[in-house]
Amino acid sequence: MIVIDDLGVRHGETTVLAGVSLTLVPGRPVALVGESGAGKTSLALALMRLSPGQVHGRLHIGDEDVMAFDAGRLRRYRGGQAALVVQAVGEALNPHMRALDQVVEAMTCQGTAAASKARTRALALLAAQGIGEDTAARYPAGLSGGETQRILLAMALANDPALLILDEPTAALDPASRATALATIKEAARDRCVLFITHDFAAVREVAVETAVLYGGRLVEHGPTREVLTAPRHPYTRGLVRALPERHGGKDLQGVPGVFARPARGCLFANRCPQAVAACREMEPRLTRRACGHICGQGRDHGRDHVLACHRGGIVAAMTVRGLTKSLGGRRILDGLDLTLGCGETVVVCGQSGSGKSTLARILAGLETPDGGGVAFDDAPGRVNPGGLALAPQHPHTAIAAHFSIAEAVAEPLVCGGMGDAARREAQTAACLAAVHLPTDTAFLRRRAHSLSGGELQRVAVARALVQEPAVLVADEATSALDVSVQAKIVRLLMELQEKRGLAMLFITHDMPLARRVADRILVMDHGRLRPASGAGPAFAA
Amino acid sequence: MTGRTRTLLSCAGIAAAGALAVFGLACPLPDAPMTGEVFAPISAAHPLGTNQLGQDNLLRTLLAAPGALAIGLAAGTAGLVASTLYGFAAAMLPPTAGRAMLRAVDILTALPNIVLAMLLATCFRPGPLFLAVILAAITWPAEVRLLAALARGQMQRDSFRTAMVYGARPLHLLRRHLLPPAGPVLAALAILGTRRAVMHASGLAFLGLTNPSSPTWGSMLAESLPLFYEPSAIWLITGPAAALSLSILGLTFLGTRLERRHIPTGEAA
Numbered sequence: 082m083i084v085i086d087d088l089g090v091r092h093g094e095t096t097v098l099a100g101v102s103l104t105l106v107p108g109r110p111v112a113l114v115g116e117s118g119a120g121k122t123s124l125a126l127a128l129m130r131l132s133p134g135q136v137h138g139r140l141h142i143g144d145e146d147v148m149a150f151d152a153g154r155l156r157r158y159r160g161g162q163a164a165l166v167v168q169a170v171g172e173a174l175n176p177h178m179r180a181l182d183q184v185v186e187a188m189t190c191q192g193t194a195a196a197s198k199a200r201t202r203a204l205a206l207l208a209a210q211g212i213g214e215d216t217a218a219r220y221p222a223g224l225s226g227g228e229t230q231r232i233l234l235a236m237a238l239a240n241d242p243a244l245l246i247l248d249e250p251t252a253a254l255d256p257a258s259r260a261t262a263l264a265t266i267k268e269a270a271r272d273r274c275v276l277f278i279t280h281d282f283a284a285v286r287e288v289a290v291e292t293a294v295l296y297g298g299r300l301v302e303h304g305p306t307r308e309v310l311t312a313p314r315h316p317y318t319r320g321l322v323r324a325l326p327e328r329h330g331g332k333d334l335q336g337v338p339g340v341f342a343r344p345a346r347g348c349l350f351a352n353r354c355p356q357a358v359a360a361c362r363e364m365e366p367r368l369t370r371r372a373c374g375h376i377c378g379q380g381r382d383h384g385r386d387h388v389l390a391c392h393r394g395g396i397v398a399a400m401t402v403r404g405l406t407k408s409l410g411g412r413r414i415l416d417g418l419d420l421t422l423g424c425g426e427t428v429v430v431c432g433q434s435g436s437g438k439s440t441l442a443r444i445l446a447g448l449e450t451p452d453g454g455g456v457a458f459d460d461a462p463g464r465v466n467p468g469g470l471a472l473a474p475q476h477p478h479t480a481i482a483a484h485f486s487i488a489e490a491v492a493e494p495l496v497c498g499g500m501g502d503a504a505r506r507e508a509q510t511a512a513c514l515a516a517v518h519l520p521t522d523t524a525f526l527r528r529r530a531h532s533l534s535g536g537e538l539q540r541v542a543v544a545r546a547l548v549q550e551p552a553v554l555v556a557d558e559a560t561s562a563l564d565v566s567v568q569a570k571i572v573r574l575l576m577e578l579q580e581k582r583g584l585a586m587l588f589i590t591h592d593m594p595l596a597r598r599v600a601d602r603i604l605v606m607d608h609g610r611l612r613p614a615s616g617a618g619p620a621f622a623a
Numbered sequence: 624m625t626g627r628t629r630t631l632l633s634c635a636g637i638a639a640a641g642a643l644a645v646f647g648l649a650c651p652l653p654d655a656p657m658t659g660e661v662f663a664p665i666s667a668a669h670p671l672g673t674n675q676l677g678q679d680n681l682l683r684t685l686l687a688a689p690g691a692l693a694i695g696l697a698a699g700t701a702g703l704v705a706s707t708l709y710g711f712a713a714a715m716l717p718p719t720a721g722r723a724m725l726r727a728v729d730i731l732t733a734l735p736n737i738v739l740a741m742l743l744a745t746c747f748r749p750g751p752l753f754l755a756v757i758l759a760a761i762t763w764p765a766e767v768r769l770l771a772a773l774a775r776g777q778m779q780r781d782s783f784r785t786a787m788v789y790g791a792r793p794l795h796l797l798r799r800h801l802l803p804p805a806g807p808v809l810a811a812l813a814i815l816g817t818r819r820a821v822m823h824a825s826g827l828a829f830l831g832l833t834n835p836s837s838p839t840w841g842s843m844l845a846e847s848l849p850l851f852y853e854p855s856a857i858w859l860i861t862g863p864a865a866a867l868s869l870s871i872l873g874l875t876f877l878g879t880r881l882e883r884r885h886i887p888t889g890e891a892a
Contacts, residue, residue, distance in 0.1 A: 447788040448781065474781065482782035484803045497789035549789075 082106055083128075083244050083274045088138035090120070090127050090298075095343075097123045097134060098298040102368065105244065105274035110266070112277045112289030112306060114321065118341065120298035121278045122168060125246045128276065129165050130155060142244065161191045163244040164237035166230075168252070168278075173233055174221040180232045181207070181217035187239045199239075206235040211261050226253035234262060238269055245269060248278045263287055282325050286310060291386075294318045297341060297349035300368050302395075304387030314387070314395030316425065316583070317350050323580075335580045348392065355583020356397050356424045358461050366390040397459050399424040399585035400445070400470065400553045405454035406609075407440055414440045416609030417454070422553060424459065425583035429596040431614070432606030438589045439475055441606070442557040445587070446472035459552065471551035473559035475589075477542035483531035487514070490530055490541055494549045513544040518570055535562040543571060547578070555587045560595070572599060636814075636877060640692045647689020654838070655682040662855045672858035675850055684862035687838045691870070692817075694751055694824045698758035699816030703809065705763040710770030711797055714778060725771060731764035740823060744832035754833055758820045766812055773808060777801050811881030818874035825867050840867045 083105040090098040098120045105111055113121050126132040128140065130147060140147040142162060150158055159165075167173050174183055184203035188194045194202060207217050210231035221229060230253050237245060247266065251259045266275065266288055277289050285292055285306060293303040294315065302315040313319040320337030339353040347362040348354070354361065368390040389395055402420040406413070414437040422428055430438055443449045445456060447470075458469065471494075474480040481490045491510045495501060501509065511521040517540040519525070530538060539562045546554060554575070560568040576599065578584045590596055596603055603614040655678035663673040671680035713724040740761050743749075749757060777783055783800050791800075802809070827833050828841025835842060840863035847859035 446785075448784045472785075474785075476781070479781040480785050482780070482800060482804075485782075485799075489799075493786060493791075494789045497786060497791035497795060499790075 082143065084139070084141045085128070086139040086141075088124070088127060088136070088140060090123050090132050090134045090136050092134040096298060098127065100368070101138070101295075101298075101300055103276075103293060103300070103303070105276060107243075107272050107274055108270065109290040110270040110275035110277050110288055112279060112285040112292045113295055114279065114282070114285060114292060115295035116321070116337075116341065119295040121295055122248055123298070124295070125165060125167075125248050125276065125278055128244070128246055129159055129163055131159070131165075157191070160187060160242075161193065161240050162242055163246065164240065164242040165246045166233045166237045166248060166250050168248040174224075174229060176221050179218055179220055180212075180224060180228075181214075184217075184232065184236045184239055187236045191240050193240045203235070203239065206238055207232065209261075209265055210235050211258060227255060227258050230254060231258060231262060234265060238265070242273065244274045244276070246276045246278070249280070250277075251279065251281050251284050259284070282310065282322070294321070297343065299349060299365075299390060301350065301391070302387075302389040303368065304389075308387055315350075315389050315391055316354050316356060316396055319396060319425065320353075320580075335576060338581045348390075355581075356393055356459070356464070358393065358464050361392050364392070366392045393461070396423045396425065397461070398422065399426070399459050399583075400587075401457045402445070403454055403457075405441070405444065405456070406452045407437070407444060407449065408452055409440065413609055415444070415451070415454075418610050420587075420604075420611055422585045422587060423601075424552070424585055425579055426601045427579065427586040427588055427599050429588045429590060429600040429603045430606055430611065431589070431591060431593070431596060431603065436606040437609060438606050439557055442472060442475070442555045442587070442589055445470060445553075445555050446474075448472070468550045468552040470553040470555060471546035471549045473543045473546040473554065473556040475557040475559075475561075477538040478530075478535075480542060481530045481538065481545070483529065485530045486527050487519075487530065487533070487541055488526035491545045491548055494545060498549075509548055510544075513548045514541075516547065516574055517541075517544045518567060519544065536564065536567065539563060540567070540571070550582075551584070553585045553587070555589070557589045558591070559588075561590070561592075568595075575599075640817075641696055644689045644693035644696055648693055655679050655686065662853050664855050665858060671862045672855055674847075674859050675853075680858055680862045683838060683843060684840070684866050687840050687843065687863065688866065688870075690751055690837055691821055691824065691840055691867075694755045694758070695817040695821035695874075697752075697755040698762065698820035698824070699813055699818075701755065701759035702763040702816050702820070703766065703813050705759065706766040707770050707802075707809070709763070710767045711774050711793075711801060713767070713771045714774035715793060715796075721771075725768065728764045728767045736761035737823065737826070740827060741830065741832060744827050744830075748832070748834055750834045751837060754824055754827070755820070758823050762816060762819055762823075766816070769808075769812075770805075773805050774801055777804060807881065811878055814874050814878035814881065818871055818878055821867070821874070822871050840864075 085101060085103040085105075088098060088101045089096065101124060103111060113124065115121055123132060123134070127136050130136070130150070136148070142158070147158065174180065178186070181200070181203055184207065185196065185199045188199040188202065189196055204214060204217065212228060212231055212235070216224070216228060217232070224232065230250060234247075234250055250266065251262055254262055263284055266277070269275065270288065277285070279285060289306045291303065292306040292309040294301050294309065294317065296317050302309060302313065302318045309318060310322055313322050317337060320335070324336035337353055338355070342352050343349065344352065344362070347364060348357070348366050351357045351361040368388050398421045400420075400422040402418060405415050405418040407415040418441065420428070430441070432438055440449065444451050485493070488507070488510055491513060492506045495506045495509065500506070514521050519537065519540050530541070533541065539559065543559055556575070560571055563571065572595065575584070575586060579586060586599075588596070588599055604611040605614045657676045657678055659669060659673045659677040659679060661673065661675055661677050663669050665672050669679050669681070671684070673679055674683070709724065709728070713721040715721075716724065740757055743757050744754070747753060777800060783796065786796060786800055824833070825839065825841035828839040829845045831842070831845055833839065833842070843863040844860060847856055850856040850859065
């Protein structure tokens with residue numbers, strides 16, 4: 082068992098790693114993911130005591146303190162007890178030795194096997210990686226990147242180490258070799274500790290039991306792989322998972338907004354976090370097993386071993402609806418409806434006409450009063466992105482007074498809210514109209530709402546919703562009157578806003594292909610309540 | 624003719640009448656000279672004959688026109704503004720308060736308002752300005768229910784509710800959401816109010832309940848009554864009676880046409 086406790090690495094003034102605590106247990110491989118420069122390789126090097134920076138903290142293998150090893154013990158530790166498969170494959174092998182000899186040498190210099198036995202074992206290890214004897218006899222210059230990678234893996238396993246650290250072991254491999262390598266890693270992970278550093282989330286899913294997310298040298302989330310990848314709690318992890326190209330039927334590639342910056346204090350992610358509050362900029366969060374304020378897990382409870390570092394307890398609920406009831410004309414439209422909408426989450430609501438979808442939207446927007454139940458918004462003090470709820474209505478021609486000019490219609494929320502001066506309002510109006518691909522010339526701004534086509538008016542309604550810079554957008558068939566080209570642009574705009582500002586969206590639509598494209602979850606309105614769509618499933622599901 | 628042109632026309636008519644009234648009040652013509660023949664019959668020189676003082680009847684009738692129209696317009700417009708604001712308030716306030724306000728208006732409309740006006744006029748012998756105030760005060764309750772209903776109709780609309788959600792202030796709601804769609808109706812009501820005020824003002828003047836120093840069609844009619852022993856006194860009546868009837872008739876026609884066009888279905892509202 083490897084215990085890493087409060088490990089930190091500094092290069093001069095720069096803190097590369099801080100407060101990393103992990104426990105590696107045989108049979109429970111841990112995947113370490115995070116953006117480039119997050120400190121993954123630094124951690125790997127620090128575990129091998131190869132780090133060029135100053136390392137502090139505690140590192141124990143079994144009962145022994147690795148930090149206290151002398152040179153001789155360290156030699157036995159490296160290559161014997163702990164093996165690292167490095168990322169920079171080109172320079173990893175000695176160019177003056179045949180590949181096979183290098184694998185043999187790994188064993189002979191540790192004294193784990195006699196030369197003849199070592200040779201047999203090396204060939205077996207290489208054969209398991211699909212490297213034949215003739216390839217093994219080559220010099221590194223004659224090997225491809227993928228072959229080198231596999232030889233390195235064989236070499237790392239040669240001494241049967243207790244700790245195996247793999248830094249991007251599958252990056253240069255073709256699918257067949259990758260499958261072989263992963264199978265080897267899985268096999269090897271059964272009875273030893275494995276730290277698996279990678280960008281390949283499919284490999285993480287296949288190999289790792291636990292996943293830790295590193296950001297700016299801090300662990301921000303750590304938990305069972307399935308939970309971390311399907312129901313990430315930290316906004317950063319979600320951004321990472323959303324950026325995956327292989328998400329089936331999900332949204333277009335989204336990611337994490339902004340770039341990494343190293344602030345003097347506070348949460349490192351605060352500058353990119355859509356739900357940051359003032360406190361996030363003041364204090365650095367600790368990795369804790371705090372109560373689950375999180376909501377994107379489809380109501381599932383998180384295990385006790387799922388920890389994260391976030392002042393807000395992970396992704397917060399931008400809107401919480403509890404027990405909403407509404408009767409219209411003696412018919413019960415909504416019957417104890419519950420809904421939790423996470424910050425930066427898209428929930429698609431579908432269902433038959435007359436099932437109460439629009440009624441729900443209208444209640445949320447404040448146009449109707451519910452008979453019972455309530456709606457709560459994320460109103461933590463000091464939010465960086467405040468903003469209420471905006472409705473992009475189903476019938477823009479009733480929602481926008483016919484005698485209003487376009488400029489007036491879009492700017493009305495600002496005028497009524499008393500926001501900004503006239504010049505600023507004008508600029509915001511123009512920006513929002515441009516964003517929904519409408520003209521912004523004076524002649525168009527002066528046109529009356531009734532003189533616009535259905536599609537144009539719908540876009541004006543979307544612009545009017547966006548001008549409020551909402552935290553929650555309820556889009557009630559908001560793209561139904563648009564041609565597919567414009568619809569594509571507007572949906573993309575909304576997704577972009579979601580990435581940038583953590584816009585939470587309630588998307589009401591009958592268009593199932595569109596729903597599957599944008600949704601994190603698809604819910605069906607059924608007898609006045611929302612239930613997960615059968616078959617459609619959460620687009621996130623692994 | 625579309626509703627819009629009709630509204631424009633009526634607005635133009637009101638503007639013309641207003642201009643006439645303002646101009647007439649600002650630069651009053653001298654009273655007709657008392658130099659002509661007494662009780663002269665109609666002739667080229669005196670198209671409507673002369674009165675017992677030798678004044679030209681047509682000239683005197685025309686002299687009274689600006690005052691009559693000014694009082695009518697002022698009273699009609701003031702009454703409409705009052706009833707619009709009251710109706711809007713009644714519609715905006717919580718249902719209980721709104722209902723109480725409308726009940727109060729019901730009581731006011733139940734009063735015989737012309738009698739009330741006569742009572743006030745008897746006490747104060749009002750000049751033109753005060754007369755306009757009295758007339759506005761007795762006529763405004765009549766339109767409140769209609770206007771409150773119109774406001775409520777608008778308030779059911781999504782555009783109005785959305786603006787409420789945006790946090791719009793009452794003035795914004797009134798100015799941008801209620802008045803523009805109600806424009807044609809308000810124009811019609813302004814004309815009808817003006818017509819009624821002209822009629823009431825003349826009635827009070829006829830009864831001698833207004834300040835006699837300014838010439839009015841009502842007082843001119845009243846003055847001619849004792850002179851009926853003289854056959855040509857008929858020409859004394861013709862001028863003011865025709866002017867009064869024509870102006871009331873014209874305003875009525877204009878008003879009812881607008882009203883019929885816009886009020887019954889409310890689809891334009």
